[in-house]
Amino acid sequence: xxxxxxxxxxxxxxxxxxxxxxxxxxxxxxxxLVMHAMGGRSPWLLPFVIEFASWLPxxxxxxxxxxxxxxxxxxxxxxxxxxxAHLAAFTxxxxxxxxxxxxxxxxxxxxxxxxxxxxxxxxxxxxxDQILTFVIAYALILTATYVVDSRERMARQVTETxxxxxxxxxxxxxxxxxQMDPHFMFNTLNSIAGLVRDQRNNAAVGMIVxxxxxxxxxxxxxxxxxxxxxxxxxxxxxxxxxxxxxFGDRLRVSLDIPADLLDAQVPNLLLQPLVExxxxxxxxxxxxxxEICVTGTLSDGDLRLTVYNDGPWVPEDLEGSxxxxxxxxxxxxxxxxxxxxxALRLQPGEGYxxxxxxxxxxxxx
Numbered sequence: 179x180x181x182x183x184x185x186x187x188x189x190x191x192x193x194x195x196x197x198x199x200x201x202x203x204x205x206x207x208x209x210x211l212v213m214h215a216m217g218g219r220s221p222w223l224l225p226f227v228i229e230f231a232s233w234l235p236x237x238x239x240x241x242x243x244x245x246x247x248x249x250x251x252x253x254x255x256x257x258x259x260x261x262x263a264h265l266a267a268f269t270x271x272x273x274x275x276x277x278x279x280x281x282x283x284x285x286x287x288x289x290x291x292x293x294x295x296x297x298x299x300x301x302x303x304x305x306x307d308q309i310l311t312f313v314i315a316y317a318l319i320l321t322a323t324y325v326v327d328s329r330e331r332m333a334r335q336v337t338e339t340x341x342x343x344x345x346x347x348x349x350x351x352x353x354x355x356x357q358m359d360p361h362f363m364f365n366t367l368n369s370i371a372g373l374v375r376d377q378r379n380n381a382a383v384g385m386i387v388x389x390x391x392x393x394x395x396x397x398x399x400x401x402x403x404x405x406x407x408x409x410x411x412x413x414x415x416x417x418x419x420x421x422x423x424x425f426g427d428r429l430r431v432s433l434d435i436p437a438d439l440l441d442a443q444v445p446n447l448l449l450q451p452l453v454e455x456x457x458x459x460x461x462x463x464x465x466x467x468x469e470i471c472v473t474g475t476l477s478d479g480d481l482r483l484t485v486y487n488d489g490p491w492v493p494e495d496l497e498g499s500x501x502x503x504x505x506x507x508x509x510x511x512x513x514x515x516x517x518x519x520x521a522l523r524l525q526p527g528e529g530y531x532x533x534x535x536x537x538x539x540x541x542x543x
Contacts, residue, residue, distance in 0.1 A: 373385060438476075443541045479539065
């Protein structure tokens, strides 16, 4: 038996003992008060103990009633077999309980009767007097069982729903993450093909080597939904090394991310697609190239990452295809991870150009 099951069973018995002790204490106290109100002058301790101990069979039988209630619940439309099973259990427990109570009274004679009580007469008399109380006790056990089980069932459903939602989110993120790989690969291979056509063989070989190193590094973390900003910057730097072989001095990049932000958790492959869009729609469209600035700041508990390029821009191009590659892909991933606390927006840069701003909660790895 596992520790969890042992702990659960001990907790169950603790609650059963506590509830029945409280009920027995109330019943015994009530009996003593009635005795004194009627002018009884006999010692109260022994009758009190006998009345208290009389409920022991019910306490011991409670787990059996709970198990029966779960296996054969009394609900709307219950069969005759279920009703008979509960009636049999109730009768057996009631008769056993009063037999135990009668035996205690015969042995100890707690009321100090001049004529010692007779077992059968005491048993029948007590059973007749207590039958309504026993009906209430049995009904309370059933009610408590169904209430507790209903709450546990609801809690399990909530937990299962949360687990399924988390798995669905991970699956969605993995699918979106996989979309980025061919997108990046196709663009890079096209760039290599262009270098070969231009007979820039050394640059082409360098780009192939850089691509190999980039993919080797990225594949190790391909299963991770989130990475640290430091890792994301490292991925970006490897990507930029590849692109600098293609564009040379035409590509000018500056990174301004404070060291105290590098432990922040960010979606895997966040910055690289943004920079890729900036190169595609800004730098590559001008013979003179252009500048890309990547900055990071912290404001009111939110991490703000900005990718700026000083080239021309067309919002329809930057939004990507309807399939979700590009900024639409990133928006979806951010929403899955952070909901309304995240945002990705386009806005004009200062003077000229365009910047893409990503905002998400700052959470350290």
